[in-house]
Amino acid sequence: MLSDSITLSPANWTRIGEYGRLYQTAYNMYAQIVLQKIDNQTRKQFEARFFQLEDKLYPWFIRGPVYQSALHSAFKSNSAGIVMTTGTKYALVAKHTITMLRHIGSKLPIQIMYCGESDLTKSKRLMLSELPGVELVDLKNILNIDKCSRGWENKPFAVMASKFRHVLLIDSDTLFLQPPETIFQMPEYVKTGAFLFRDRTLADGTFGYGEKRAEMMRQIAMPFTNNLIYNNSRIMSLKASDEMESGVVAWDKLRAMPAILLTSLLNSNPLKNSVYSVVYGDKETYWLAHEALHIPFGLTTGYGGAIGTLEMSASTSKVCGPLLHLDNSGNPLWFNGGLGSRTPSYNIDLHIPEYWVTESAGDKRVKWDLKSMPYCLHGVLNAPENHTHGRINKLTDAQHKITQKMVDLWIEYFQQ
Template identity: 25%
Template sequence: MPVIRRIRLRTVLSTVAALFLVVTVFKINWTPAPASVVVPNTAFEVPLPERQNVFWKAFKPILEAHSPNCPSPLHEQDVEAAHFNVTTADARPDLTFMDEPNVVEMQDAHAHFLDDIADKKKIRPVHAPGTRGIVSTAGGQYLPVFLATLRMLRRTGSELPVEVYMKDASEHEKSICEEVLPKLDARCLILADVMKKDFIEHYQLKVFAVLLSSFEEVVWMDADCFPLQKPELLLDSETFKSTGLITWPDFWETTVSPLYFRISKQEEPPMNARQATEAGAFVISKKSHLRTLLLSAYYNYYGPSHYFRLLSQGAPGEGDKETFLQAASALGEPFYAVSERVQAVGHPAPGGMSGSAMAQSDPIQDHDLVSKGLLRVVDPSVAEAPRIFFIHANYPKFNPGGNVWGTEFETAPTVRPDGTLGRAWIFPEDVVQRFGYDAEKAYWEELKFISCDPGIEFQTWVSKVETCRKVEQYWGEVFAEPHEDDFQWST
């Protein structure tokens, strides 16, 4: 027994010695990797709310220092809506009036504002360099629509983060913002947390949401405007990289007042230079176009009192829609305004079509055609139309808990002329073909999901059970089985 014990003891001691040697050699031969060089990035190190507050405290005094300081422009009537005609340069509508001293006052205020924002030391931008993402606004009846848009975005394969801004805390829905949206890489932010009592309304929200967002490159999408392709394609395109701003057209001719061009010290462009702007979607780089956004914010801040009238003269959709492109133009900053006409999409109705959405084209394909001199806006036969990139489902908002059903809304998108349930978007057929897939069915699949998923509750819905019932009934009658008004896709 003693012999066995001595042998075991020697074995144990030998093992311990070997382990000690291995550890010692490892310690001798191992040296820590050199510390990586850390380049401080203050935009990332400072929390977003702090960056937003610093920005607003600097920018608000500049806005208010250059108030128009004169009475609002006068008008006796609004312009009549006229479709854009590229072949004819009509006279610019001139239905807005100001006394000459007031024009000079606004001209001076505008010029001094531009001087202030030219000083880069005065305003520190909010965004983190190199970032990109989607920005939108939503709240109340728009929140269900936004969630459907967000789910359509993810269907494209897009991985862009999303920031959705709400006017104030009353629009913040805890379960949606803290449980539902984060799963889709989206977060809620409240403008009033930054702007306090300096409340802005409706159309004015957009530009301040973009300015206060954390992204350097922004794809803006209205809550009811969803993509059919990955928006990353836009950000990576030469069309965007070479300009820094992409906008889409409205149906109408531009109606900017001659007075605006005097105030901003620009020459009046011909009426057929380009269409009016539809701002349901746009793409902008803050790196190249921060001043454009600051000037657009100026136009919006004084929009209800002065600039909305000067930029639209009562035309359809008067509000922020013209402020982005006109700001870029006033500053001489580049932009690409999509040439391909916007298309109304709907279903046949007595006397024509019941339109409930707008279809906007791929700017990359549009730019390719324009660069080759193939101007479809002049002659549609010169080339095949670009594919559709965005659908702006705006008339009405496709809120399953709202007035999308029956004939509650004038376009009655879910009802055929004979009163039976039917598809909303089947006409014009050549435009629907450019969707590339059954986008309407996909959209309703997402609307059905948000209506019937037990984990999704919206404050504005009177009854989730009833909303789900309506959507499932509609889905069952229109999409579940082959239907006579199903669109026939070409291969």
């Protein structure tokens, strides 16, 4: 192995992809050695070289206080659960999300990850620990982390540190209209062990990234550029500026660990600043890692939508509100961004979920209004199934009861 010659440089994404695939090959070989209980000198020699490689590329487990290696962590993980990260600032948002998860009947255990005592104050830890089925975990007690980050960088590290095999990584402001257990039951997840959600379709170059994202993919996944797992990518065909949304990501750690590790690498120094200059935060890094290693993943059949209030005029109809995602039956599943101001305030600027709209095409026929927040998606109310633009629907009575509970809780927690 070439661990001695590895240099992590954001100037060479092709080389980063090669390193990831080198580790993936070694990881798979080592997994077979362990599973077959081979115990001889050859194993010891391979193991020593493999650990050197992991220490160079992904040192978080091997230098940490709990696990011998990433594979050891994957084998020790079990069951299914929800993982989220939060700091002091959004602890109340996390409480709202967890309370709603229990309200809609989710029984999944929840681990809340933070990084160091200064990240999440003692009073907020106490508040969250009192919620049913919640465990708080300091990332530094599981992984080797020299310096804590305070943002989306922590999300893939939270997956690594979790005790669950089947991990549902959610943002602290993600709200579900159905129990999230349904994601683990989706055929695409069962088949692949990974599941991602598409982002809204915005014109290529909307946020100034444009071709840079496609070029990064071409480099990091160079052997597979003409055979990507997601071969209808809007970014690669320059139809859209964004591809994936990371408010919810599902992973089976036993099957996807090399992709989880590469995702974490892309969200850490010395690579993350270069990554974030091309993509918005962590959103595309999950997809990039899977394509770079050609590790299968499932995708929703639909695209991004909006949930909120209906605005109508003589010439147009649109729904304005947070970004909505559907299940594979076309029903509202989750949205993120919360319902308004995420810190207590006299004016909490509530978004009331009453209607929802979804993209039908995932191309230029979709019309988003980005002039102000929240964004609005144009559509037609009660459009026929073959309609190729946005389709607007009213929440059912059952869905409205759930969103009304969300609103009531938001007012209780945030209205001063």
